[in-house]
Amino acid sequence: MYRIGEKPYPTKIMHDKLYELIIRGERLDGRGPYQYRPLELKTSIIEKADGSAMVNLGGTKIIAGVKTALGQPYPDTPDQANIVVNAELLPLASSFFEPGPPDEKAIELARVVDRCIRESKMLELDKLVYIPGRSVLVIYIDVYVLDYDGNYFDPSVLASVAALATAKIPLYEVKNGDVVMNPDIRTSLPIRKFPVSVTIGLLGDKILVDPTSLEESAIDTSIVIGWSDEDEMAAIQKNLQGFVQMSVMEEIIRVSREKSIELRTKLMEAIGRVGAPL
Amino acid sequence: MLEKVEHRLITEDGRRIDGRALDEMRPVRIEAGVLDRSDGSAYIEMGKTKIYAAVYGPKEAHPRHLAQPHKAILNCRYHMAAFSVEGRKAPGMTRREIELSKVIREALESIVILEEFPRSAIDIFIEVIQADAGTRTAGLTAASLALADAGIPILDLCAGIAVGKVEGRIVLDPSEEEDKKGEADMPVAMAPRLGSIVLLQLNGRMTSSEFMEALNLAKKGIGVLYELQRKALGKKFTTFTPIGEE
Numbered sequence: 001m002y003r004i005g006e007k008p009y010p011t012k013i014m015h016d017k018l019y020e021l022i023i024r025g026e027r028l029d030g031r032g033p034y035q036y037r038p039l040e041l042k043t044s045i046i047e048k049a050d051g052s053a054m055v056n057l058g059g060t061k062i063i064a065g066v067k068t069a070l071g072q073p074y075p076d077t078p079d080q081a082n083i084v085v086n087a088e089l090l091p092l093a094s095s096f097f098e099p100g101p102p103d104e105k106a107i108e109l110a111r112v113v114d115r116c117i118r119e120s121k122m123l124e125l126d127k128l129v130y131i132p133g134r135s136v137l138v139i140y141i142d143v144y145v146l147d148y149d150g151n152y153f154d155p156s157v158l159a160s161v162a163a164l165a166t167a168k169i170p171l172y173e174v175k176n177g178d179v180v181m182n183p184d185i186r187t188s189l190p191i192r193k194f195p196v197s198v199t200i201g202l203l204g205d206k207i208l209v210d211p212t213s214l215e216e217s218a219i220d221t222s223i224v225i226g227w228s229d230e231d232e233m234a235a236i237q238k239n240l241q242g243f244v245q246m247s248v249m250e251e252i253i254r255v256s257r258e259k260s261i262e263l264r265t266k267l268m269e270a271i272g273r274v275g276a277p278l
Numbered sequence: 279m280l281e282k283v284e285h286r287l288i289t290e291d292g293r294r295i296d297g298r299a300l301d302e303m304r305p306v307r308i309e310a311g312v313l314d315r316s317d318g319s320a321y322i323e324m325g326k327t328k329i330y331a332a333v334y335g336p337k338e339a340h341p342r343h344l345a346q347p348h349k350a351i352l353n354c355r356y357h358m359a360a361f362s363v364e365g366r367k368a369p370g371m372t373r374r375e376i377e378l379s380k381v382i383r384e385a386l387e388s389i390v391i392l393e394e395f396p397r398s399a400i401d402i403f404i405e406v407i408q409a410d411a412g413t414r415t416a417g418l419t420a421a422s423l424a425l426a427d428a429g430i431p432i433l434d435l436c437a438g439i440a441v442g443k444v445e446g447r448i449v450l451d452p453s454e455e456e457d458k459k460g461e462a463d464m465p466v467a468m469a470p471r472l473g474s475i476v477l478l479q480l481n482g483r484m485t486s487s488e489f490m491e492a493l494n495l496a497k498k499g500i501g502v503l504y505e506l507q508r509k510a511l512g513k514k515f516t517t518f519t520p521i522g523e524e
Contacts, residue, residue: 244478
């Protein structure tokens with residue numbers, strides 16, 4: 001019988017190896033514990049979408065697209081535009097993903113991206129209402145994981161935020177009680193914040209950021225923290241089974257905050273917002 | 279001329295809309311062994327939130343290819359009854375329920391000694407019959423008690439509670455109104471004996487220091503729930519009443 005909490009042997013060997021390295025401040029791919037993989041961000045790559053972005057984070061490739069349409073608001077928010085996030089773990093991205101409707105992992109991803117965008121109050125949703133209670137903008141964000149080497153949360157948030165920040169949506173006007181689209185003018189979405197998320201992996205009491213899929217298979221647990229700006233968190237999701245010791249919580253928050261600032265700087269550079277007021 | 283009335287959730291003297299103090303939880307009732315057919319079960323009430331949890335297993339894993347050679351697999355279904363909320367909820371599994379089933383399962387996988395039962399499965403069902411905030415944490419609290427009631431070996435019971443930020447103040451166990459109108463809602467679950475967090479989510483905005491304050495407040499509430507869980511187990515399995523307890 002396996003001992004309590006013991007992993008199958010290949011995983012256990014990997015776990016112990018990673019732990020041995022992380023104590024010395026090292027990782028399998030040569031990174032430091034708090035170092036992200038190289039990040040590349042390109043926007044407006046899909047002409048037919050209102051906004052789009054592709055993010056490469058090491059070997060993880062994610063594309064996000066934004067489409068907008070007119071629709072009815074939800075009954076409990078008659079004076080706010082709607083956000084609808086969907087995510088898919090495409091079977092071409094990894095042998096771990098299978099075709100079919102979004103499974104629990106894809107649903108979790110979509111809901112974490114949604115939470116980062118919604119709870120950070122990134123978009124001024126009240127400015128996208130044309131007739132309160134009847135006609136508002138519906139913003140669809142679709143996230144596709146194209147290539148998967150661990151940590152699909154952070155690049156999904158980056159791609160979604162970049163796609164929203166660079167989106168050009170049709171201008172709608174109210175004429176004689178009807179909402180009509182002005183085909184000649186496109187405008188930007190009203191944006192307040194640029195949320196980013198930071199994924200932290202835990203090996204016992206040791207922290208590593210941006211785990212690869214190999215690391216994800218062997219770490220004890222992981223936690224995703226969304227930051228709406230330098231000082232405020234907007235979303236947290238502990239995912240994977242396992243414990244987070246109370247004693248490392250403060251360190252997790254400190255590291256994630258630091259890394260979120262770094263990611264946001266890269267995001268702002270990529271979408272050409274450097275120096276622009278937040 | 280009509281004027282919009284400012285509706286305050288916390289009064290000047292630090293009382294909440296339902297009269298509770300900031301660090302006060304709603305009345306709680308926890309019972310073990312409430313459903314006869316299951317191998318273990320529990321019932322929890324927190325204010326108007328009412329939840330049943332039941333455990334079946336360990337039993338043969340189905341379909342067979344899902345079985346793990348070195349440990350049991352754990353299945354978890356968190357579900358809300360159609361009549362549990364204002365209006366009517368569609369009876370199937372919503373995306374929210376699928377996500378919560380996942381995070382609750384992951385929390386329980388941390389405490390159950392799955393290595394005791396290779397090639398088998400343990401099923402956990404959580405049925406919310408009335409939802410009034412804090413259902414995922416209350417559901418997890420009941421589920422962990424149901425596991426203990428089923429005699430399944432666990433490293434520790436786990437209990438969960440939500441903490442919220444309402445009008446800039448950190449509050450324990452937010453009510454539905456505080457959850458909806460407040461700035462943040464943070465469900466937390468811990469295995470107290472192990473000093474570990476098994477479930478952690480945040481919806482809404484908090485600074486680092488508010489987060490640490492909220493986490494410590496949650497820890498306090500979890501301590502209370504943990505004692506109630508142990509009492510509920512004691513009540514079911516003890517045949518004599520210790521002096522001083524009725």
